[in-house]
Amino acid sequence: MWLRLRNQNKKQVYQYDKVAQEGIYGTIERDLHANIEKVRNITGNSADIVIRRFLLGKEENLSSALCFVSGMVDENMVQQLLIEASVQLSFPSTCCDQLDYIEKKIATANTTRRVKQWNEVFSLLMSGESILFIHGMQEAISIAVKGGEYRAITEPSTQLSIRGPREGFTESLGTNVAMVRRRIQHPHVRVEAITVGEVTHTNVRMMYMKEIADDNIVEEVRSRLQRICMDGVLESGYIEQLIEDETFTTFPTIYHTERPDSVAANLLEGRVAIFVEGTPFVLIAPAVFIQFFQAVEDYYARFDIATALRFLRILVFFISLVAPSLYIAATTFHQEMIPTSLVIAIAAQRESVPFPAFVEAVIMEVTFEILREAGVRLPRTVGQAVSIVGALVIGQAAVEAGFVSSVMVIVVSITAIASFATPSFAIAVSARLIRFLLMVLAALFGFYGILIGLIWMTIHLCSLRSFGVPYMTPLAPLIPTNLRDTFVRFPLWALTDRPHGITEETNIVRQGDEQRPEHNQETRREGDEN
Amino acid sequence: MKIKRYPFLIFMLFICTLLFGCWSKKELRDLALIIAVGIDKKDGKYMSTFQVVNPGNVAGATQRGGGSTGLPVALYTSTGDTLVEASRKASKQISRIPYYSHTNLVVIGEELAKEGIQQIFDAVERNPQFRPTANIVIARKQTAKQLLSVLTPIDKIPANQMIKTLELTEMMWGENVDTRLREVIESFSLAGKEVIMSSFYVDGNRKHSDDQNNVRTMEPTARLRAAELAIFKKGKLIGWIGKEEARGVLWILDKIKQTAVTVDWKEEKEAVSYKVVRAKTKVTAQLRNGKPIIFVAVKTEGDIGETFVAIDFTDPKQIVALEKVMQQEIKAEIEKAAHVAQKKKSDIFGFGEVVHRAYPKEWKEMKKTWDDKYFPKLDVQVKVESFIRRTGLRTRSYIQ
Numbered sequence: 001m002w003l004r005l006r007n008q009n010k011k012q013v014y015q016y017d018k019v020a021q022e023g024i025y026g027t028i029e030r031d032l033h034a035n036i037e038k039v040r041n042i043t044g045n046s047a048d049i050v051i052r053r054f055l056l057g058k059e060e061n062l063s064s065a066l067c068f069v070s071g072m073v074d075e076n077m078v079q080q081l082l083i084e085a086s087v088q089l090s091f092p093s094t095c096c097d098q099l100d101y102i103e104k105k106i107a108t109a110n111t112t113r114r115v116k117q118w119n120e121v122f123s124l125l126m127s128g129e130s131i132l133f134i135h136g137m138q139e140a141i142s143i144a145v146k147g148g149e150y151r152a153i154t155e156p157s158t159q160l161s162i163r164g165p166r167e168g169f170t171e172s173l174g175t176n177v178a179m180v181r182r183r184i185q186h187p188h189v190r191v192e193a194i195t196v197g198e199v200t201h202t203n204v205r206m207m208y209m210k211e212i213a214d215d216n217i218v219e220e221v222r223s224r225l226q227r228i229c230m231d232g233v234l235e236s237g238y239i240e241q242l243i244e245d246e247t248f249t250t251f252p253t254i255y256h257t258e259r260p261d262s263v264a265a266n267l268l269e270g271r272v273a274i275f276v277e278g279t280p281f282v283l284i285a286p287a288v289f290i291q292f293f294q295a296v297e298d299y300y301a302r303f304d305i306a307t308a309l310r311f312l313r314i315l316v317f318f319i320s321l322v323a324p325s326l327y328i329a330a331t332t333f334h335q336e337m338i339p340t341s342l343v344i345a346i347a348a349q350r351e352s353v354p355f356p357a358f359v360e361a362v363i364m365e366v367t368f369e370i371l372r373e374a375g376v377r378l379p380r381t382v383g384q385a386v387s388i389v390g391a392l393v394i395g396q397a398a399v400e401a402g403f404v405s406s407v408m409v410i411v412v413s414i415t416a417i418a419s420f421a422t423p424s425f426a427i428a429v430s431a432r433l434i435r436f437l438l439m440v441l442a443a444l445f446g447f448y449g450i451l452i453g454l455i456w457m458t459i460h461l462c463s464l465r466s467f468g469v470p471y472m473t474p475l476a477p478l479i480p481t482n483l484r485d486t487f488v489r490f491p492l493w494a495l496t497d498r499p500h501g502i503t504e505e506t507n508i509v510r511q512g513d514e515q516r517p518e519h520n521q522e523t524r525r526e527g528d529e530n
Numbered sequence: 531m532k533i534k535r536y537p538f539l540i541f542m543l544f545i546c547t548l549l550f551g552c553w554s555k556k557e558l559r560d561l562a563l564i565i566a567v568g569i570d571k572k573d574g575k576y577m578s579t580f581q582v583v584n585p586g587n588v589a590g591a592t593q594r595g596g597g598s599t600g601l602p603v604a605l606y607t608s609t610g611d612t613l614v615e616a617s618r619k620a621s622k623q624i625s626r627i628p629y630y631s632h633t634n635l636v637v638i639g640e641e642l643a644k645e646g647i648q649q650i651f652d653a654v655e656r657n658p659q660f661r662p663t664a665n666i667v668i669a670r671k672q673t674a675k676q677l678l679s680v681l682t683p684i685d686k687i688p689a690n691q692m693i694k695t696l697e698l699t700e701m702m703w704g705e706n707v708d709t710r711l712r713e714v715i716e717s718f719s720l721a722g723k724e725v726i727m728s729s730f731y732v733d734g735n736r737k738h739s740d741d742q743n744n745v746r747t748m749e750p751t752a753r754l755r756a757a758e759l760a761i762f763k764k765g766k767l768i769g770w771i772g773k774e775e776a777r778g779v780l781w782i783l784d785k786i787k788q789t790a791v792t793v794d795w796k797e798e799k800e801a802v803s804y805k806v807v808r809a810k811t812k813v814t815a816q817l818r819n820g821k822p823i824i825f826v827a828v829k830t831e832g833d834i835g836e837t838f839v840a841i842d843f844t845d846p847k848q849i850v851a852l853e854k855v856m857q858q859e860i861k862a863e864i865e866k867a868a869h870v871a872q873k874k875k876s877d878i879f880g881f882g883e884v885v886h887r888a889y890p891k892e893w894k895e896m897k898k899t900w901d902d903k904y905f906p907k908l909d910v911q912v913k914v915e916s917f918i919r920r921t922g923l924r925t926r927s928y929i930q
Contacts, residue, residue, distance in 0.1 A: 332555045336631030336659065340565070343632060344687075347558045347585035356557055444547055446554070 074147025722882015778867025
């Protein structure tokens with residue numbers, strides 16, 4: 001018995017691939033019946049596997065079978081295919097290679113290919129193609145009639161913009177890739193196909209611009225993607241977690257977006273996009289810190305407005321980071337920092353609060369997080385009820401009951417709104433976590449603690465890397481020309497360089513000289529005089 | 531079992547933070563916010579009076595009812611051989627930690643001021659909580675406690691009422707000076723500068739000044755009112771200076787921001803008011819025959835505020851003539867102030883410091899006898915330049 005237990009404790013090696021492939025080795029047989037039996041056996045006679053038997057050809061009547069997964073194929077195309085194959089198709093019985101002839105004659109689908117191996121047959125069948133078995137042939141024809149229902153292209157729900165394209169990615173990989181390609185119509189847009197997930201066989205596309213993207217980074221992304229070996233990859237979040245540089249950080253080192261224009265812009269800056277079948281979120285790597293404060297609208301709006309908004313967002317990030325901890329520190333350690341009349345006002349409100357400031361702040365912050373989480377997960381109709389309960393119970397009743405001071409409610413609200421105003425949800429979440437850490441530090445050491453926390457955060461940020469690119473680029477290492485698109489957004493004509501360190505260094509300039517509008521006019525006027 | 535070193539270390543560090551955490555933590559509820567401190571001397575001991583804010587009762591600080599019936603401040607008195615002793619002893623009555631960071635006013639009783647205030651500021655300067663920007667005033671003809679036990683109607687916290695009154699009157703009228711703690715302490719270490727402070731006194735019947743009924747009437751029976759300037763010498767109160775002389779002091783100190791000067795015009799006495807909106811004073815020193823001379827150059831700019839006589843303001847000659855009269859008036863004020871100070875042998879203008887800066891070597895000699903020998907006989911030459919910028923909305927008055 002001990003022996004058996006010990007054997008069980010022994011670490012198992014991942015071998016799903018082998019298990020899954022077992023029994024589907026071998027090639028297709030000549031006998032149609034045997035082939036159909038094989039398909040039935042392997043799929044366990046699943047209800048959604050359709051095997052349609054029919055007679056092929058106008059005159060010959062070769063008995064054959066079309067095999068596909070219902071729902072994953074375009075029903076119309078299948079129908080048309082059947083009509084074509086059984087009614088219209090005629091071929092000379094004495095021809096050299098009948099199979100080759102049939103394959104070439106089928107015009108309904110874009111691509112057809114001949115398959116011989118069973119494992120190949122099944123992987124194509126599962127990916128949504130139809131397999132045509134013909135009696136007496138040792139090969140089958142796989143016909144691409146992929147289709148089925150997908151969500152329509154709608155406005156992205158997480159990254160809204162007032163100005164800019166309204167379309168967002170969908171769950172369909174092909175549509176997503178096409179949306180980006182439509183924006184960059186250049187043959188240098190490279191799309192590499194990788195299949196990830198030993199069971200799910202998820203299609204993944206890696207997209208980058210040849211010549212602009214740094215080859216080393218592209219190779220790094222490719223090798224990290226190929227390293228993945230697990231059952232399933234259901235969302236780009238799986239891949240993000242498997243290929244990111246640092247797991248133990250609250251900061252995201254890979255950017256994700258729902259907007260095709262954002263992907264296009266990033267490709268033009270030499271980044272690599274990773275599309276995953278079945279999710280509208282596309283990953284972009286390498287990502288740097290400041291990228292999470294750049295909204296697509298920054299580039300569509302004029303530079304002064306964009307700059308003002310960029311400042312606001314960075315300010316807002318800091319507010320969402322430190323507001324509650326500043327409150328704790330100021331009211332428990334540094335009462336001298338608050339103006340006299342304000343300290344009296346705060347003291348008056350805190351008079352009836354039975355908790356220390358830290359406990360009060362934690363209670364309120366946690367309550368808010370609960371409310372937010374509830375609001376996210378609840379059906380939309382119930383969501384309203386949550387907000388009413390939140391506003392009344394937390395806002396008003398708690399203050400009136402004297403559990404919390406109204407200053408605290410103000411602090412929590414400003415923090416919450418600030419965190420909503422952060423353009424990237426990923427960075428807002430990391431601020432949420434650090435906020436609690438800073439609150440603890442503030443309760444222990446006051447402003448000194450907050451400062452220690454922020455210094456730690458800065459050091460940590462500087463130590464991070466995303467696919468070899470320092471996370472704080474272009475601030476640390478300092479790249480002056482790229483500073484034009486950090487805290488301020490210079491006019492478009494001044495953004496001459498693609499990001500150094502990410503883009504291929506030999507191809508760094510992205511626009512011609514004299515893009516400044518006045519400049520053009522001057523030269524034109526001079527020309528007129530001549 | 532091998533423990534992973536790195537996470538373990540972090541864990542240990544975190545545990546350490548809990549060991550010494552929060553030692554300087556003070557919840558707002560546990561603080562007695564002392565807004566004003568009064569210092570008197572009684573039977574050879576210091577008597578400190580603390581005006582403590584009762585936040586719940588400060589109007590506007592709380593929106594819930596119930597608090598409005600109470601008083602916004604409470605008064606505590608405690609005595610001790612030193613101020614620190616008195617402050618610590620106060621804990622016998624106050625349930626919260628005395629907190630001096632928001633102490634914006636220090637009141638000194640006249641008796642104590644005459645005895646000397648030099649000693650009391652050491653405790654104040656040593657205490658990290660105390661602000662060097664706290665205002666300091668003398669209680670005229672009263673004890674500090676009496677001054678602090680008056681309830682005020684508009685600014686509910688009496689200390690605030692005093693501070694704001696002081697700041698406003700310095701800015702609008704210029705007979706009082708808003709002296710800060712830092713300036714007082716500084717003056718103790720400078721030979722050529724004596725300090726002046728404003729004084730306050732309780733006007734009216736002060737019998738029930740600390741009763742809430744005092745603020746229930748339209749004209750409170752007991753009112754706080756700014757009074758003369760106190761002249762100090764070597765940390766001791768030696769006299770008072772008020773009215774025009776007091777303003778003269780502020781002219782020299784370059785503290786006049788705005789004021790109103792009323793002058794005679796021809797036969798009419800006190801006929802025209804000149805609203806000063808901008809003023810600048812420069813004090814320089816020169817050494818002639820080993821004797822220092824002080825030059826006071828004042829430049830003012832202002833409007834005509836009021837006139838009782840018919841003056842044609844469209845005539846530049848009239849304006850110039852008026853400016854002359856004003857210059858004389860201001861000059862007279864300044865000279866009177868200088869005269870008073872010289873008689874008291876107290877260099878409240880800091881002329882000694884001016885000489886010090888201009889003639890550092892000679893000053894070393896003069897320093898010892900400055901107050902007795904040089905300052906009282908100092909030649910102060912005043913030059914005033916007044917300028918009438920505007921005459922208000924009218925050029926010709928309806929008075930003909």
